[in-house]
Amino acid sequence: MTAQPFLEIRNLTVELPTDSGPIKVLDDISLAIRRGTTMGVVGESGCGKSMTALAIMRLLPPGFKITSGQILLDGEDITDVPDARMRELRGNEISMIFQEPMTSLNPVFTVGEQIAEAVRQHQGLDTGKAEQRAIEMLKAVQIPGAEARLNSYPHEFSGGMRQRVMIAMALACQPRLIIADEPTTALDVTVQAQIFALMRELQQETGTAIMLITHDLGAVAEMADDVAVFYAGWRIESGPAAEILRRPSHPYTSGLMSCTPRLRLGASAAEGGAALREIAGMVPQLGKMPVGCRFAPRCTRADGYCRTNVPKDVIVGPQHTAMCWKAEEEALA
Amino acid sequence: MSGTDILRVNALKVHFDVGRAPGGGRKIVHAVDGVDFTVRRGSSFGIVGESGSGKSTIAQAIMRLVPITDGSVYLQEHQISGLEGQSLRDVRGKFQMVFQDPFSSLNPRKKARAAIREPLDLLDIGEARGRDGVAEDMLTAVGLHREAGRLFPHQFSGGQRQRLCIARALASRPELIVCDEPVSALDVAIQAQILNLLRQLQADMGLSYVFISHDLAVVQYICDDVAVMYLGEFVETAPAKSLFASAKHPYTWSLMSAALSPENERGTLAKRPLLGGEPPSPTAPPPGCRFAARCPFATDRCRAEKPALRGFGGGHKVACHYAGELEPPLPELKAA
Numbered sequence: 001m002t003a004q005p006f007l008e009i010r011n012l013t014v015e016l017p018t019d020s021g022p023i024k025v026l027d028d029i030s031l032a033i034r035r036g037t038t039m040g041v042v043g044e045s046g047c048g049k050s051m052t053a054l055a056i057m058r059l060l061p062p063g064f065k066i067t068s069g070q071i072l073l074d075g076e077d078i079t080d081v082p083d084a085r086m087r088e089l090r091g092n093e094i095s096m097i098f099q100e101p102m103t104s105l106n107p108v109f110t111v112g113e114q115i116a117e118a119v120r121q122h123q124g125l126d127t128g129k130a131e132q133r134a135i136e137m138l139k140a141v142q143i144p145g146a147e148a149r150l151n152s153y154p155h156e157f158s159g160g161m162r163q164r165v166m167i168a169m170a171l172a173c174q175p176r177l178i179i180a181d182e183p184t185t186a187l188d189v190t191v192q193a194q195i196f197a198l199m200r201e202l203q204q205e206t207g208t209a210i211m212l213i214t215h216d217l218g219a220v221a222e223m224a225d226d227v228a229v230f231y232a233g234w235r236i237e238s239g240p241a242a243e244i245l246r247r248p249s250h251p252y253t254s255g256l257m258s259c260t261p262r263l264r265l266g267a268s269a270a271e272g273g274a275a276l277r278e279i280a281g282m283v284p285q286l287g288k289m290p291v292g293c294r295f296a297p298r299c300t301r302a303d304g305y306c307r308t309n310v311p312k313d314v315i316v317g318p319q320h321t322a323m324c325w326k327a328e329e330e331a332l333a
Numbered sequence: 334m335s336g337t338d339i340l341r342v343n344a345l346k347v348h349f350d351v352g353r354a355p356g357g358g359r360k361i362v363h364a365v366d367g368v369d370f371t372v373r374r375g376s377s378f379g380i381v382g383e384s385g386s387g388k389s390t391i392a393q394a395i396m397r398l399v400p401i402t403d404g405s406v407y408l409q410e411h412q413i414s415g416l417e418g419q420s421l422r423d424v425r426g427k428f429q430m431v432f433q434d435p436f437s438s439l440n441p442r443k444k445a446r447a448a449i450r451e452p453l454d455l456l457d458i459g460e461a462r463g464r465d466g467v468a469e470d471m472l473t474a475v476g477l478h479r480e481a482g483r484l485f486p487h488q489f490s491g492g493q494r495q496r497l498c499i500a501r502a503l504a505s506r507p508e509l510i511v512c513d514e515p516v517s518a519l520d521v522a523i524q525a526q527i528l529n530l531l532r533q534l535q536a537d538m539g540l541s542y543v544f545i546s547h548d549l550a551v552v553q554y555i556c557d558d559v560a561v562m563y564l565g566e567f568v569e570t571a572p573a574k575s576l577f578a579s580a581k582h583p584y585t586w587s588l589m590s591a592a593l594s595p596e597n598e599r600g601t602l603a604k605r606p607l608l609g610g611e612p613p614s615p616t617a618p619p620p621g622c623r624f625a626a627r628c629p630f631a632t633d634r635c636r637a638e639k640p641a642l643r644g645f646g647g648g649h650k651v652a653c654h655y656a657g658e659l660e661p662p663l664p665e666l667k668a669a
Contacts, residue, residue: 190587
């Protein structure tokens, strides 16, 4: 990679202290997002993908602490900048879209007030200009009758419309990175398609980078340039999305691929589809992590060595890395 | 009803009165507005559609959890839409339900074994002494350990909780299970486990399912017959093979166009014709075709005259004036 990435996470570890010692909820995570591109972050619930987003935004829940590693935003180490600086960065440089558009909007303020608040806070616009900006943003996210809808309350919008409002708020200060945490999971497929189309269009216009957190490999295929796969607090594979979806290196990634049901249309629908492969067992509990590879207990390829030795993140292809002893063997072979 | 049918739903309507309308009269939500279908014994009938289409209301109407406005529901020879009180309880054991959210559908204060035997206690099925044994058998049937019966719901993961809900639904030895989005709240890896479990239980016990989902790929994996629902009505209904091979309704096409796949090229959706807008309000459904306002093919006729479900052979029915004449937007469907 030649250009410096816009966001770079280096060896980030986040711990939660407990009575029985600290639990690493993120363990030595590294990833980089290039300017104007989309990074898909995939994994099951509890794998640490949302925790990474919260660490970047400095919104970790009480008790959780970054214990090592760095978060670099455009070269600036933001891991422990003062709160005042962090507040400048939030909104202006990075903003976030959450999964639940209903709970992340304030029900007692109109959507216009909420979008305007963001630009007044972060960009110091006066009330009139802020309202103008709110109208522009509602138009940008294709809400019909933007001027009139400015005075509507969140409950007067449908789920898809609310998510558009969230996107409008996130984009209002023209951030260079948007973190979208499962932005379409609560929405219908047809509305999801609209939101994805909108995000791509806005990305092309504004050149913002997107970190798309999702559990859906289909969403990664649709949206992402690069992908990082998380498992139990580890980032177990990363690289170009097209490459990883075609030739996954880590057995967990290929497991996820094979347990996703595929829609078969036209001629292929007449044949009975193959049975879905399963990944046996389940994600290990925090604080009860296996000693060696954390995926070993569920892995069909694991051997004694995997169960006792923590795998290293090795290069398995161009810009493609995986944390797997077997993938390393294959890369060397 | 023929001997092979387990469930028969005739002209089912479920309307909800939600208060006074602004111009006088009442505001009525037409949640389900006249649907007919039958479920063959041992098969799975899928209902797909967007949120608000009424698919969950059908599930609740079959289960008698919401009042039925009009129409009838037969489970074998029992007209369950007309039963009340004890006579409804007498057949209750034959049809059970699995809900979407395994977190809110288990009582946090009841241990797993007690939760699973509760239907047996309530419906007074079998000897009281034997019920713990039945509950434990059900735990093993869904792939959990017998000993897991002593744990509380919070001690299980999401996937295990959904297994508990399935075990509870199985306890009364039902013939029909209504599954309302049973895997939507689960991670993909766990979703695959639960889908395979449902298929295996069906093969082992000859169960019939009404399977409600918004995910076409999941429906294709589980179901033998499928109905596509829009704003309280079926717009297309067919054997699954026929539907996925040659869907004919523009709304079905738009659901198919919006589906994501890990194999898709980046930006596939952007190249497809996507559905704009959102469904109109079910309180005042439009007079003609309910999909007309969002349909790229709609004409004045569609806006004025309501299309009925018409047969296209092999049990494939479509409610569209122009079905069979329109060009499908997806290349896979054109070839078929």
